[in-house]
Amino acid sequence: MSVFENVIERRQTRSLKWDRLEAVYGVQDSSEILPMWVADMDFAAPDVVIDAMRERLEHGVFGYSFICEGCKDAVRHWLRDRHDWHVDNEWMLFHQGVVPAIASIVETFTEKDDGILITTPVYPPFFQVPGRLERTIVEYEMVEENGRYSIDFIEFEKALQQNVKIFILCHPHNPGGIVWQKEELQKMIELCAKHDVLILSDEIHADLVFPEYRHTSLGAIAGDEADRIITCIAPTKTFNLAGVQASIIVSPNASIREKLEAHALAHGGVSLNSFAAAALKAAYEKGGPWLEELLQVVSANMDYVIQELPKAVPGIKITKPHGTYLLWIDYRDTGLSEEEMMDKLLKKGKLALEPGTKYGEAGRGFLRMNVACPPSTVQDGVNRFIQALN
Numbered sequence: 001m002s003v004f005e006n007v008i009e010r011r012q013t014r015s016l017k018w019d020r021l022e023a024v025y026g027v028q029d030s031s032e033i034l035p036m037w038v039a040d041m042d043f044a045a046p047d048v049v050i051d052a053m054r055e056r057l058e059h060g061v062f063g064y065s066f067i068c069e070g071c072k073d074a075v076r077h078w079l080r081d082r083h084d085w086h087v088d089n090e091w092m093l094f095h096q097g098v099v100p101a102i103a104s105i106v107e108t109f110t111e112k113d114d115g116i117l118i119t120t121p122v123y124p125p126f127f128q129v130p131g132r133l134e135r136t137i138v139e140y141e142m143v144e145e146n147g148r149y150s151i152d153f154i155e156f157e158k159a160l161q162q163n164v165k166i167f168i169l170c171h172p173h174n175p176g177g178i179v180w181q182k183e184e185l186q187k188m189i190e191l192c193a194k195h196d197v198l199i200l201s202d203e204i205h206a207d208l209v210f211p212e213y214r215h216t217s218l219g220a221i222a223g224d225e226a227d228r229i230i231t232c233i234a235p236t237k238t239f240n241l242a243g244v245q246a247s248i249i250v251s252p253n254a255s256i257r258e259k260l261e262a263h264a265l266a267h268g269g270v271s272l273n274s275f276a277a278a279a280l281k282a283a284y285e286k287g288g289p290w291l292e293e294l295l296q297v298v299s300a301n302m303d304y305v306i307q308e309l310p311k312a313v314p315g316i317k318i319t320k321p322h323g324t325y326l327l328w329i330d331y332r333d334t335g336l337s338e339e340e341m342m343d344k345l346l347k348k349g350k351l352a353l354e355p356g357t358k359y360g361e362a363g364r365g366f367l368r369m370n371v372a373c374p375p376s377t378v379q380d381g382v383n384r385f386i387q388a389l390n
């Protein structure tokens, strides 16, 4: 049996996904609810990663540590071999996560009230974090056609001119799973250069792209404009290590790195804990084969949902994304409001999906379903959805 078929009990493990349903969904009793919401997987991390962490654990001494060149080499080789992006070890800074990195970047390079451009619907911290830092969110709502999102660059440029200092790009895009194409990326770079805007490219989903598509790192094609790009990557989404916490900020611009380092020092410094460093190094060095298998399982899970759900529930449309393990389900033709839909799913179907408006008003009429789980769990989720709506 494949490791991806193993159903692992996750309740009572302090899992946000499984153990916080009462708080997140306002339900009294969550024991019967199947969670397919927050973006972590129900799979064990690769054995090679667990072994590296076990070795670290068994050493037993957990004093101060530092990020070794071996960790940086592992990241560099991964980016070179998987994404054809050639970076230097010195371009890297490490952080506890991509979201904390976004906060640091926004704080370092913008002032109160400066504009931060986002393309909605989008991952909520893109507007929540800068919003809490009292930056002005400039929202460009993407064009949706037959389940695919695209950018109208005339409108995008108008948005860029609203005192925007940073454009936060989600690449691949969550939700919607768009792997942006080179021409689109080049247009973004050109317009941001024209209006002197920094680009924060969040590429945390970059490894989770199906073989028919290819992720192009923004930094890899930016040429002379590479200095205005700050890329965030992480092994945590790819290898299911969100609770271990680690991310990498990549910038070829020494002045940007110095400012980020100064910001980190002003907040007590940033490093990785011993387990995160061990996990990161092992994942990037040896996790490739596990990832290939994962992508096949996720792709098959998506095909299953796309085949079964619209057939059984009139008004449901699903377009297969280019990557990620997240389905963006269009239920606008059911005529149900978001409240009605969530109520049916939770109470009748005992299924927790994410309501689209969590991703901004542009997400109304959609649900996000996480299919990074064993095929039997996906089947259970589809049955619950059908039951909820019938």
Ligand SMILES: Cc1ncc(COP(=O)(O)O)c(C=O)c1O
Pocket: 039, 096, 097, 098, 099, 100, 123, 170, 174, 202, 204, 205, 234, 236, 242, 246, 247
């Ligand atoms: C686009 C995007 N960025 C960042 C994160 C989370 O990053 P981290 O856990 O490293 O803070 C997620 C998680 O779903 C995400 O989808």
